[in-house]
Amino acid sequence: MQFKLSMEQELIQKRARDFAQTEIEPIAAQIDRECKIPPDMTEKLVKAGFVGLLIPKKHGGSEAGVLTYILVMEQLSYPVCSCVTAMSNNVVGRVIAQFGTEEQKERYLRPLCEGKVIGSYAFTEPSTGSDPKSLVTTAHMSGDSWIINGIKRFHTFGHLEGPALIFANVDGEKTTAFIIDKNVEGYTSSKPFELIVGGGLETVDTRFEDLRVPKSNLLGEVGGGFHILLGIAAEGRLGLSIASVALAQAALDESIKYAKQRTRRGVPIASMQAIQWLLAEMAFRIEPARWSTYRIAWLVDQGEEVLKESAMVKLFSSRVATEVASMGMQVHGSYGLSKDFKIERIYRQAKMFELVEGSNEVGRSIVAGYLLA
DSSP: OOSSOOHHHHHHHHHHHHHIIIIIGGGHHHHHHHOOOOTTHHHHHHHHTOSSTTSOGGGTOOOOOHHHHHHHHHHHHTTOSOOOGGGHHHHHHHHHHHHOOHHHHHHHHHHHHTTSSOOEEEOOOTTTTTOGGGOOOEEEEETTEEEEEEEEEEEETTTSSSEEEEEEEETTTEEEEEEEETTSTTEEEOOOOOOSSOTTOOEEEEEEEEEEEEGGGEESOTTOHHHHHHHHHHHHHHHHHHHHHHHHHHHHHHHHHHHHHOEETTEEGGGSHHHHHHHHHHHHHHHHHHHHHHHHHHHHHTTOOOHHHHHHHHHHHHHHHHHHHHHHHHHHGGGGGSTTSHHHHHHHHHHHTTTSSSOHHHHHHHHHHHHHO
């Protein structure tokens, strides 16, 4: 791996940084408070070239690669709110491009690139968590259609129009992937959950009641869903890892700014050794998390399997985020409890990354499984 970004990567990284500063940062606190994403945000993300990064050029994407996608996500995550809805189209589009038929690619990829629809994926169920062997949602053939029944929980953007990748049990033992069109007959969604984190991150329960899905919407092969799911999970963990890095960086930057402005006996608290040591501790935890995430994204671009590595970096980066956010609260003192300071939002958000896309306990079991194999 080259430890220097290409000129193209540096340019898109800067473009993403500028976008975050001008389009997201000024409204981040409002989005966190109201949990409402501006309706024109998707259009802005598309115009900036951030949607379609993982989708082939012939289908409207830029085919920029996973590392470039991670560089963009790092900058867009820095304002600490979840208003980049359409960025999920990158992961969903990549999966369809990898495993879909030509008909599926023609139907779904270009609308995803253009932001005309919002893609999503759902595996978690009320009683299964992260265990694919306990999948309750079922699918069976009836004529020329699949009939799907079940419930998916914490389905992010599951209520927004577009394709969803869902996983169901066929014949009682075969985890299978399907592309379904949301909000059709047999598909219903709950109101978004009220969460303490992720302002703008709308997650719902989705219920399938005799949902009829065309036979042609099978993704991959019957029983091949677990392999597809592993790929989604690995890249999802990379996204969470770089979001954790961005969060930790925001905590450090806010703490440095506060330490320089806050005075004690007429002297900035930045001059105190205790504060300096906290800032230094924050900084040297962030760097290895950032570069580990970059490296694993680069490995994906080389065609390498990164199931163990992605679990490890998500474990490491999410823990860095919570620890650095906690240190940032210490720098701010009692003012860290006030919603007038960004560190409060960072502190709440940090915990999310230890719990989603498989809790860190699940991640440890994944890593241990590889070590003991």
